[in-house]
Amino acid sequence: MSGPKVVLVVEDDPVLGPALVQRLRLEGFRPRLAATGAEALREAAALRPDAVVSDIRLPDMSGEAVYLRLVADLGALPAVFMTAFSEVAQAVRLVRAGARDYLTKPVDVDRLVEALGAAMAESPAPQRMEAAGPSLGISVAMREVEALIRKAARVDAPIVLSGETGVGKEVAARFLHDVSARADEPFVALNCAAIARDLAESTLFGHERGAFTGAVSRQAGVAERAGAGTLLLDEIAELSLDLQAKLLRLVQERRFLPLGAAAERPFAARLVCATHADLAAQVRAGRFREDLFYRLNVIPVEVPPLRHRTEDLPWLAERLLAEAVTRFGLGARHFTPTALASLADHEWPGNVRELRNRIERAVALTDGDDIGPADLFPERRLEGDSPAGSSRLGAAINDATRDAIAEALQHAGGNRAEAARRLGISRTTLWKRMRELGIVAD
Numbered sequence: 001m002s003g004p005k006v007v008l009v010v011e012d013d014p015v016l017g018p019a020l021v022q023r024l025r026l027e028g029f030r031p032r033l034a035a036t037g038a039e040a041l042r043e044a045a046a047l048r049p050d051a052v053v054s055d056i057r058l059p060d061m062s063g064e065a066v067y068l069r070l071v072a073d074l075g076a077l078p079a080v081f082m083t084a085f086s087e088v089a090q091a092v093r094l095v096r097a098g099a100r101d102y103l104t105k106p107v108d109v110d111r112l113v114e115a116l117g118a119a120m121a122e123s124p125a126p127q128r129m130e131a132a133g134p135s136l137g138i139s140v141a142m143r144e145v146e147a148l149i150r151k152a153a154r155v156d157a158p159i160v161l162s163g164e165t166g167v168g169k170e171v172a173a174r175f176l177h178d179v180s181a182r183a184d185e186p187f188v189a190l191n192c193a194a195i196a197r198d199l200a201e202s203t204l205f206g207h208e209r210g211a212f213t214g215a216v217s218r219q220a221g222v223a224e225r226a227g228a229g230t231l232l233l234d235e236i237a238e239l240s241l242d243l244q245a246k247l248l249r250l251v252q253e254r255r256f257l258p259l260g261a262a263a264e265r266p267f268a269a270r271l272v273c274a275t276h277a278d279l280a281a282q283v284r285a286g287r288f289r290e291d292l293f294y295r296l297n298v299i300p301v302e303v304p305p306l307r308h309r310t311e312d313l314p315w316l317a318e319r320l321l322a323e324a325v326t327r328f329g330l331g332a333r334h335f336t337p338t339a340l341a342s343l344a345d346h347e348w349p350g351n352v353r354e355l356r357n358r359i360e361r362a363v364a365l366t367d368g369d370d371i372g373p374a375d376l377f378p379e380r381r382l383e384g385d386s387p388a389g390s391s392r393l394g395a396a397i398n399d400a401t402r403d404a405i406a407e408a409l410q411h412a413g414g415n416r417a418e419a420a421r422r423l424g425i426s427r428t429t430l431w432k433r434m435r436e437l438g439i440v441a442d
């Protein structure tokens, strides 16, 4: 590729933005300035920049949200962030998500040019043919799931997605469909737990006119409606033993018989099953056919619960916030840094579905533009305590904690393991508390 490299500069400061553009032009780049997150996303879609230099705090959304969206759309992109001292925690998360570097403000422009050059030398060009950005999550666990699904998408073998309710099994199945050669064909999902028992067979395989009382016309089942696309059977463990036998035939022979039909029909779709149950245990208990289990479970994929991949929380939260704001047709909303930090303190029994619900509720009910921890976790407010009272108490506790941590770190010469020992807490707890309180060490 020839010609100057395109650098998208995302900065709303009316002095710094144009100054950076001027300097980058002198350095031989082709810079383009965007003053808001929305403008940056628009420019990026049209320009497909080679690198990004971005402020973390933008008027309409965080630089973090912009970057994660860019990575999702364009693939890995060399990026350097400029951040105020208090936002270093966010910047560190970004570096973990693939950004190259961050500089604290006031920005030394020489260092910025140097960091940008290094970032671009390390990752010469974003991968444009295939968006390589993460789709399911940025945690190591979800990147592995994603890589496994991409591989599985290349072959037609049956796949079983397992995981707790709301972890994103259906989202993973759709992703498999979208990256497979069947992407232009239908994607059909059926929740086996939600169909009435006496309609289950016809819902799956369809029926001919007059097949049973009330069958006034021919009806295609999901096996037919999925065509040459992907059929997701969710909650597969809920299927009756009788239907399991018929499903086995569909998997083995790739044929099925609609109710009342004289001849079988070919099954052309790819079958994906999902379950929150332990299928092997269901087999042992005699509730799931062993032969079907082995036929289906060719590629098992376990989607981990959200509490085991807390790195995904801010990434998912920003995505879900952007979606909710668009869906509700509202103006920009931002999470406060404490709101993002507070996500890791929850167990998420309802997984991503619960995160989505909490964010949607917060977006709908919060008056201002900022979403704080109490908007996400209204139940955490002390009962009977006025919000002002509880926040004063909270602030006092936070101040005392901040002082104790600072003192311990100072005595330990900045060594976190030693500081944690002095405080009588684990290193993980210390790290979590430092992140929540915005304490920056080193």
Ligand SMILES: Nc1ncnc2c1ncn2[C@@H]1O[C@H](COP(=O)(O)OP(=O)(O)OP(=O)(O)O)[C@@H](O)[C@H]1O
Residues within 6 Å of the ligand: 135, 136, 137, 163, 164, 165, 166, 167, 168, 169, 170, 171, 172, 234, 274, 276, 316, 319, 352, 353, 356
């Ligand atoms: N990676 C993701 N990105 C965005 N949204 C997600 C992601 N994963 C899950 N969700 C959202 O979380 C909710 C639950 O996801 P999904 O229905 O795929 O979970 P599930 O594991 O199939 O749940 P169940 O076991 O109840 O069928 C949905 O609203 C979905 O859009």
